[in-house]
Amino acid sequence: MIPWFELRVIHLGPITIYVWGVFVALAILLGVVLAARFVRRRGLSADLIIDAAFWMVVGGLTGARLLHVFAYEPEYFLASPLEIFKVWHGGLSSFGGMIGGVLALLLFLRLRRMRLATFAPYLYAIFFALPFAWGFGRIGCFLTKMHPGIHNSVMGRVWIWDSLKRFCFLRWAEFFCSCDV
Numbered sequence: 001m002i003p004w005f006e007l008r009v010i011h012l013g014p015i016t017i018y019v020w021g022v023f024v025a026l027a028i029l030l031g032v033v034l035a036a037r038f039v040r041r042r043g044l045s046a047d048l049i050i051d052a053a054f055w056m057v058v059g060g061l062t063g064a065r066l067l068h069v070f071a072y073e074p075e076y077f078l079a080s081p082l083e084i085f086k087v088w089h090g091g092l093s094s095f096g097g098m099i100g101g102v103l104a105l106l107l108f109l110r111l112r113r114m115r116l117a118t119f120a121p122y123l124y125a126i127f128f129a130l131p132f133a134w135g136f137g138r139i140g141c142f143l144t145k146m147h148p149g150i151h152n153s154v155m156g157r158v159w160i161w162d163s164l165k166r167f168c169f170l171r172w173a174e175f176f177c178s179c180d181v
Contacts, residue, residue, distance in 0.1 A: 007143045018088075023140025028057055031126075031133030038125035049122055055108040056101040063100015064092035071096070094134070 010017040032053045036046035068091040069077045069084050077084050109119055116123075 006145050020140040020144045020146070023143070024137050027133045027137035027140075028053075030136050031129040034129035034132055035122075035125040038128050039122060042121060044121055048119075049125060052105055052108050052122065052126075055104045059104020059107070060097040060101035061087075061092070063103065064094065064097035067093040067096025067099065094137075 007019050009019065032050065035049045035053070039049055040046050065084070065087060071093065073091070083089065109116060
């Protein structure tokens, strides 16, 4: 069994660094770098991936926040609408991020007047990089104990608040699942 430890914030003088945010930022960077390398190795320009990634990150963060606001705590945010913009108080949904990223990509392609079939080689690069980036971001979830999980007998479990949790980022088949199974 992997021992309990928790790492939520790092204080550097007056600056507070949130570990989960660092891992999400690094995951985004990892995804863009992997996708760019993927297309470069196939003789394509990485500029289009980088341009699309900007749109996808903005759309993904917007979608992640909006799904959290309207699906998880609508009463709270309707009572305090300015809290919607206070992302540093927490509250992003990875599935909302996925939806927002896809919608932003479609908008990007429409504005560029590019057909999805023309963008297909770049989509392969995105699909290749996505599980690695998502898995790396989930390490941040693990370190901050965002998903406590339930008792199970899976190898690689972690003792958290009297429950066992799987390392879903270590298991290839679980890259796209929520860690709280």
